[in-house]
Amino acid sequence: MTIETTNKKFSSQANVIGPKITVRGLTKRFGNELLYSQFDLDILGGAITCIFGPNGCGKSTLLNVIAGLAPYDSGRILFGEKTLKETKVGYVFQNYRDALFPWMRAVDNIKYPLKVAGLSKIQQKLRVEELIALFSTKIDLHRYPYELSGGQQQLISIMRALATGPEVLFLDEPFSALDYEATLTIRDKLQEVFQLSCLTTVMVSHDLEEAVYMADKILLLTKRPTRVAEIIDFYAERPRTAATLSEKEFIYTKARCLDIFKREVYK
Ligand SMILES: Nc1ncnc2c1ncn2[C@@H]1O[C@H](COP(=O)(O)OP(=O)(O)OP(=O)(O)O)[C@@H](O)[C@H]1O
Ligand SMILES: [Mg+2]
16 A cells, blocks of 8 residues: 555544644643643644753643643633543653554554454454554564664554644654664654645654744744744645755854744743
8 A cells, every 4th residue: 555545534533634733821831830821822733833942941841731741720722622631642751662552453542442342353453554554664573662672662653643644743862772773763753644644743842943843833842831932834845855854044043043932941
């Protein structure tokens, strides 16, 4: 199966641009520590937003709250006009070692959300075949996670997150524990997926170059109490390649983000 045919199946499945995400009046505390207070945010639908900000400013917490993995004290979060419960989301964790079920073979890890969603064994098998084609992966999916490299495990995590055809994909520093080669490969695979489907993607990155390279919008957060410092657009065509890194627009955008980051960290 070629990527093009998978594309049709993907788009017939989703067939819509991922929803915008609206956060209004978000308040989030950890004990006495107020992390977000009356926090508002608009995340563009069908685009990649990369979150960048100082250590400990609350990037993971924001992702977790929006994705429903962490509770919040007050506020409203909508996906288009829908609630989280009415929206299909996928999540890729930073620590792939803890994210996969170690007692399940890679293929069963990918199938797991499909099983939970009630798909038949045949449907599960077909969907896994689509994902294999989409990522053109040659990984032996009958291996257990411990028998795979870090990059391969993270790729399995990403395939699992995409298995049910989510409208929104969350990734928290998905490359931070990977070597450079695995990072480049998976980044480019992800770009292909973004080009084929119009998921709303929200990714945390601690690497500014990577954040700009991947993003349509770079969301820059301040140190605590956390606010949106600025949201910067990056319009370069996809697929972005090594050549993108030396283009004027890329260098300019990265420098602008760095200026804002420094201003917010050192003030
Ligand atoms: N479960 C928790 N209980 C108490 N405090 C927490 C919890 N999770 C996060 N925090 C605190 O909230 C703040 C933000 O944490 P968070 O992990 O969201 O930041 P981050 O921007 O993702 O950091 P990093 O850059 O290190 O990944 C930190 O001060 C952290 O100590
Ligand atoms: Mg974090």
